[in-house]
Amino acid sequence: MDGLASADPNIQTTMLEVISEGISGAILVYDKNDRILFASQQVLALLPVPEQFLAPGTRLRDVLGALYDGGVRFCSETSSSRRSNSREDWIAEQIAILWREKADIIERRGPERWISLSKRRLSSGYGVCIVRDVSDQKKREEKWRADMERVQVTEEVLDNLPFTVTVKDQTHTFVAINKAACRFHDKTAESILGHKGEQFQPIELRERLEAINDHVFETGDALQLPERLTRADGSQSIVVANKFRIGKPGRYYVVTAMQDLTRFLTPSSTGEIRPAMMWEEFVSLSLCQGEKDRQSAGSGSVSLASRKILVVSADAEMEREAITALSGLRVDTSSVSSAQELKLFLHLASEAEIQVDLVVLDASLQGDCAEIAAAHGVPTVEIAANDIEDMLVSNVMACLAASGDAGAGSVADDGWEVVEEAKDDTIDVLVAEDNEVNQIVFSQILEGLGYRYAIATDGEQAVQLWQDRAPQLILMDITLPRLNGFEAASSIRSLEEEGSRVPIIGVLPQAFDRDRDECFSSGMDDVILKPISPEALQTVFSKFLHSRQEFTTRK
Secondary structure, three states: OHHHHOOOHHHHHHHHHHHHHHOOEEEEEEOOOOEEEEEOOHHHHHOOOOHHHHOOOOEHHHHHHHHHHOOOOOOOOOOOOOOOOOHHHHHHHHHHHHOOOEEEEEEEOOOOOEEEEEEEEOOOOOEEEEEEEOHHHHHHHHHHHHHHHHHHHHHHHHHOOOOEEEEEOOOOOEEEEOHHHHHHHOOOHHHHOOOOOOOOOOHHHHHHHHHHHHHHHHHOOOEEEEEEEEOOOOOEEEEEEEEEEEEEOOEEEEEEEEEEOHHHEEEOOOOOEEEOOOHHHHHHOOOOOOOHHHHHHHOOOOOOOOOEEEEEOOOHHHHHHHHHHHHOOOOEEEEEOOHHHHHHHHHHHHHOOOOOOEEEEEOOOOOOHHHHHHHOOOOEEEEOHHHHHHHHHHHHHHHHHHOOOOOOOEEEOOEEEOOOOOOOOOOOEEEEOOOHHHHHHHHHHHHHHOOOEEEEOOHHHHHHHHHHHOOOEEEEEOOOOOOOHHHHHHHHHHHOOOOOOOOEEEEEOOOOHHHHHHHHHOOOOEEEEOOOOHHHHHHHHHHHOOOHHHHHHHO
16 A cells, blocks of 8 residues: 555556456545545446545545435444434444444445445555445345245245145155155154155055156156055055156156045945045045036036035034035035024925925034934034034035935945946946046046946956947056956957947056057057046047937937
C-alpha cells in the first residue's frame, strides 16, 4: 500500500483495475485517515453513489452519506432486524465497522439482487473494501434450500404413506424403504436396506421379482401386478404391486408401491381368502383401472347408488365419520340418534314404500335397535367408533353381499364362488384362469358387460370346455396348471375343424417379448396384460366378436 504514492501511480491504478475485473467486483482502497485512495469503475455499477464522490481524497464519511441518500442501509445478513438510525448515526456505525480488522456484509438490493461487501483493515492502517454482486450465488442457495425443504417434506410423506414403498437399484438391492414396508415385512429398515430380500423372500419369489424388475429397468414400462403373498407368520395377503422406473440412464431405480388389500377381504371356513365386498369397491382398490361410474351406469352392472343405509348413533361425531366413510360407496345415507327415532323412521319408510337396505348401529348405543330393525326385515351392522375407518365399509359390503342383492355371484358358507350364468348352452367367452382373485375380476366384468361365460381353472379343462360349450372367444392365461396356456392353445388349434377358428387372446402378467412371441407361436390371435379392465376387454370384444347383437338377443 505504501507504494501507491510512488513515482508511477498509473501502473498501480491499472493493476487494481485489472484485479477488479478479474474478481468480477469493485475495489475501494482508503487510507488511515479514511480518505479514498482508489475506487474502481465497477463501484458505480454496484452502488448508487455519484461518480464525483469516488475521486481520490474524498472522505469516506461523504461517500457513506451519498450512499445513505441513495437508499443504501448496509446491514449484516444475519441481523434479525434493522435499527432505524438517523443519517449521522448510520454513518458513524459504518465508520466503526470499517475500523474492524474484518467485516463481511451482504446487502439485499431489490427482490432478486444481493451485494456482498468484504472489508479488511490492514496493520498499516490502510483499508480495502471489495464489493461484488452475489445475486446468482444467493439464488442458487435459496433454490438449494427450497429443494432441501421439498426433499424433506417428500421423504416425510413417503415414509408415512399407509401403503408400502420400496426402491431397488439395478443390482436388486434395496436402497430406500418406508415405514409401512418395514411393518409389512416385520423387519427394521436397517435389516432391509443394502440387502436383496434374502432374509424374508423365498428364492423362487425373489428370482421372479428380479425378472420383473429387470424388464422394468430395460423398457421403462410401468406394471401393475396382483399378488398373493405369505407373511412370515404364515398368514396370507392379497396385494396390488405398482412398479415403475425412475432416474437417468446408467442410474435407474425401480419403485414398487404395494397396496395391501387383505383388510378388505375375509377368510372362508376353509382358510382361503375371499372378497368381503363386491365389484364397486374392488375396482376402487385398483385391481382394475376402468372408470367406476362408467362401469355401473353404462353397462348394466350392479350399482350401489340406489342403496339406502340408515346410521343410528347418539354421538354426532361418530355419525359424521360413518356417513363420510359410506359416501365412497355412493349410497343414500340418513341418520337417527335413538331407538325411538329408528322405530319412527322405519315405520314412515314402510308407509312410503321406501326400502331401507341396511341399518348401521353404534355399538355403544343402548336400547333395542337391533330388534326394531329385525321387525322391519332390515339387516344390521354393529360398529364401534374406533373401528369405523378400518371396518365399516368392508362390513357393510359383506352384509349387503350376504343379503343376496349386492352382486351377481353368490357367497356361500364355504367361501367365495364365481357363479357362471349359463350351464346348458353355448357361451360367448371362455376364461382360462387359475387365480381366484382374477376369476372374480373376470366374472364381474363379463357380467357387467352382458356376456355369457364359463371359467376353466386349468389348461385341460379349458380344452374340454371349448369342446363342450363352443365359446365365441377364449381369454387364455398362460400360467395354467396341467396344460399351460401355450399348450392349451396349441391343442385347441390342432382339434379345430376348418373354418371354425375361435379367437384366443393370451392374458399375460408381464409384457415380456418372449411371452408375446410364444403366444402367437402357439396360435393365439392377440394378447392383453393384467390387471384386466372393462375397457381392455371391450376393445378385444369389439375387434374379435363381430356381431355383438347376436349374443345379447340370445340371452
